[in-house]
Amino acid sequence: IAGITQAPTSQILAAGRRMTLRCTQDMRHNAMYWYRQDLGLGLRLIHYSNTAGTTGKGEVPDGYSVSRANTDDFPLTLASAVPSQTSVYFCASSTTAANTGELFFGEGSRLTVL
Amino acid sequence: GQNIDQPTEMTATEGAIVQINCTYQTSGFNGLFWYQQHAGEAPTFLSYNVLDGLEEKGRFSSFLSRSKGYSYLLLKELQMKDSASYLCAVMDSNYQLIWGAGTKLIIKP
Numbered sequence: 437i438a439g440i441t442q443a444p445t446s447q448i449l450a451a452g453r454r455m456t457l458r459c460t461q462d463m464r465h466n467a468m469y470w471y472r473q474d475l476g477l478g479l480r481l482i483h484y485s486n487t488a489g490t491t492g493k494g495e496v497p498d499g500y501s502v503s504r505a506n507t508d509d510f511p512l513t514l515a516s517a518v519p520s521q522t523s524v525y526f527c528a529s530s531t532t533a534a535n536t537g538e539l540f541f542g543e544g545s546r547l548t549v550l
Numbered sequence: 551g552q553n554i555d556q557p558t559e560m561t562a563t564e565g566a567i568v569q570i571n572c573t574y575q576t577s578g579f580n581g582l583f584w585y586q587q588h589a590g591e592a593p594t595f596l597s598y599n600v601l602d603g604l605e606e607k608g609r610f611s612s613f614l615s616r617s618k619g620y621s622y623l624l625l626k627e628l629q630m631k632d633s634a635s636y637l638c639a640v641m642d643s644n645y646q647l648i649w650g651a652g653t654k655l656i657i658k659p
Binding site for chain 2: 476477478479480481494526537538539540541542543544
């Protein structure tokens with residue numbers, strides 16, 4: 437089934453540990469995004485990539501890094517996790533950067549930092 | 551600052567009609583989007599409005615008034631499977647999506 441795959445689905449992590457959330461899409465979309473979703477708040481953009489080889493900072497980039505070595509993969513890394521990074525993380529894609537309104541989302545990765 | 555407001559929670563009866571409102575204040579406007587998100591699942595795209603007026607898609611319709619900074623999502627003939635959160639998002643002048651916190655819709659038999 438075409439779409440976006442995220443891994444892991446859920447993870448409990450000790451504070452200070454490094455963690456990489458994986459995201460792979462098979463739709464050949466140019467643009468990809470990482471959001472976090474917290475109770476009572478709207479989705480907040482962490483980082484984005486308009487095309488392979490480029491990345492940009494979103495609304496809440498601190499403590500996170502991304503890379504886009506190819507079209508399909510867009511991993512998100514927490515270098516040293518903190519409890520405030522406990523959240524549900526969604527990876528998303530769109531056909532082009534200009535078409536950022538219609539997004540396709542992965543199923544999410546629930547991360548708990550203790 | 552940029553702001554999207556929508557009610558936190560609404561309750562409606564199966565078979566009825568419900569209207570979910572969204573008001574926005576953003577720096578520029580390049581379209582308004584509605585997404586549906588079932589509990590524990592990913593958001594899925596429902597509708598897109600960039601011009602004033604009503605867009606109808608089956609049981610769901612979305613309305614936009616740019617002068618009032620206002621949109622609504624209208625759900626007709628409600629079914630139990632419509633129980634979900636409905637997210638309103640606006641694309642600002644930088645083509646960034648600004649998201650509301652979502653409206654949790656509870657459908658009762």
